[in-house]
Amino acid sequence: MPQLNISTICDRIAVQAPYFAFGELEALPEGAVRGVFASEQTVGYERGPVASAEIGRHLAILGSCAAVAGRATERIYYLATRARFSTLDGVPPRGAGRGFEATAETVSQDRRSLTAQAIVSDGAPFGHLRCEYQALPERVFQRLFQDYRTEEVPLPGGSPYREPIPLEFDEPQALSLTARSQPLAPARCAGHFPGYPAWPVAIIAETIAQVVSRLLHNILGRETDYSVIRTDIAALKLVPAAAPLSFHVDCLSASRTLSHYVFSARVMQGEEIAATLDTELRV
Numbered sequence: 213m214p215q216l217n218i219s220t221i222c223d224r225i226a227v228q229a230p231y232f233a234f235g236e237l238e239a240l241p242e243g244a245v246r247g248v249f250a251s252e253q254t255v256g257y258e259r260g261p262v263a264s265a266e267i268g269r270h271l272a273i274l275g276s277c278a279a280v281a282g283r284a285t286e287r288i289y290y291l292a293t294r295a296r297f298s299t300l301d302g303v304p305p306r307g308a309g310r311g312f313e314a315t316a317e318t319v320s321q322d323r324r325s326l327t328a329q330a331i332v333s334d335g336a337p338f339g340h341l342r343c344e345y346q347a348l349p350e351r352v353f354q355r356l357f358q359d360y361r362t363e364e365v366p367l368p369g370g371s372p373y374r375e376p377i378p379l380e381f382d383e384p385q386a387l388s389l390t391a392r393s394q395p396l397a398p399a400r401c402a403g404h405f406p407g408y409p410a411w412p413v414a415i416i417a418e419t420i421a422q423v424v425s426r427l428l429h430n431i432l433g434r435e436t437d438y439s440v441i442r443t444d445i446a447a448l449k450l451v452p453a454a455a456p457l458s459f460h461v462d463c464l465s466a467s468r469t470l471s472h473y474v475f476s477a478r479v480m481q482g483e484e485i486a487a488t489l490d491t492e493l494r495v
Contacts, residue, residue: 214239216281224280225273226289226350230371231403231412232273234314237281244317245278251312252374253418257425257437260299260338262312264440265421266373267332268297269414271341274316275328279347289353289405290326291450292413295343297443300331323347353408360408360452362398372400377419379459381426387463389427393419396453409453413487416457417445420477420489423461428473428493431466436495438473443491451486464490471495 216237222228234247253266276290316330319342326345331337348356377400379391398409429435451457458480465474471494479487 216245216277221277221280224283224285224287225276226287226353226405227273227276228403228406230373231269231401233270233371233373234274234277235311237277239281240315242317243278243282244315245274245281246313246315247274247277248311248313252371254374254376256376256421257429257435258421259437259439261334262332262339263418263421264297264299264339264443265414265418267339268295268341268343268417268443268445269373269412271314271316271330271332271339272328272343272345272414274314274330275318275341275343276326276345278316278318278328278330279321279326287350289348289350290345291348292447293344293346294446295341295413295444297440298340299440299442300338300340321347353405357408357410357450360410360450362407362409364407372402373415376422377415379419379422381423384427384430387427387431387466389423389430389461391419391423391426391459393457393459395456398453401453411451411453411455411457411486413445413447416447416451416479416487417443417489419457420459420461420479420491423459423477424475424491424493427461427463427475428495431463431473432468432495439494441492441494443489445487445489447487449481449484449486451481455481457481457486 251262319327329342332339382390461477477489
C-alpha cells in the first residue's frame with residue numbers, strides 16, 4: 213500500500229511531533245489509514261502494554277489522518293469532543309517501548325465535524341476507539357482561540373508525554389477524591405496545535421487516571437492493578453495550558469464480589485466544567 217507523507221499529513225491536521233508519534237503511515241483501501249507507533253506514556257496500574265489514555269491519543273490522531281489522507285485540503289484543526297474507548301479480548305502483556313499497529317477510518321464527515329473509529333493491535337486487535345471531532349479551518353480556529361496564541365517554543369529533546377502531570381491531592385473521602393494541577397508549561401503540550409498551547413484531551417484523560425487509581429486503592433485499602441473495560445470522555449472546551457485544573461472523581465459503583473468498579477470524573481477550570489469522563493474497571 214502507498215506510504216503517506218507524514219510531514220504533509222501533520223501540516224494538514226495541525227499536529228506535530230512529539231504529540232504525533234507515528235513512525236509510518238500508509239493508505240489502505242476505502243480511505244482507511246494504518247500507522248505504527250511505540251508506546252511511551254506511563255502505564256501506571258493499568259494492565260496491558262499501553263495505557264488506555266495513550267491509545268486514545270494515537271487513535272484519535274489517526275482518525276484525523278484518515279480524514280485528510282488523499283485530499284488536498286487546507287489546514288484543519290480537529291478538536292476531539294467525545295470519545296469511547298473499549299478494550300477488546302486478548303490484551304497482550306506489558307512491554308515498555310513496544311511497537312503497535314493502528315488502523316483508522318472515517319465514519320462520517322462534513323465541513324464542521326468528523327466521526328472516526330480505529331483499532332490498535334499487537335498481532336490481534338485489543339482496543340477500539342470511536343471519536344467525534346469539531347473540524348475547524350485554520351482561519352476559524354485562529355479567530356476563536358486568538359487569546360491562546362504564544363510564540364512557539366523550541367521542541368523538547370525528548371517527549372514530554374513520557375511523564376505524568378504532577379498533581380496535588382486532597383484527602384480522599386469514602387468514595388471521592390479531588391486533585392489539582394498547576395498550569396502546564398507550553399513545552400508539556402509540544403506538537404499539539406503548535407503556537408496555541410492547550411491541554412490535549414488524552415493528557416486530561418491520563419491525569420484523571422492518576423486520580424482514579426488513587427481512589428480505587430483507597431477504597432480497596434491496597435495498591436492493585438486493574439483492567440479498563442471502557443471509558444467515555446467528553447471535552448466541553450479547549451483548555452489553555454496556562455489554566456490550572458482540578459480533577460474531581462467519584463466512585464459510582466464498587467463491587468468487591470464482582471471485582472467491578474465504575475468511576476465518574478469532572479474536570480474543572482475554575483467554576484466551569486471543562487471535561488467529563490466515566491470509566492468502568494475490573495480489578
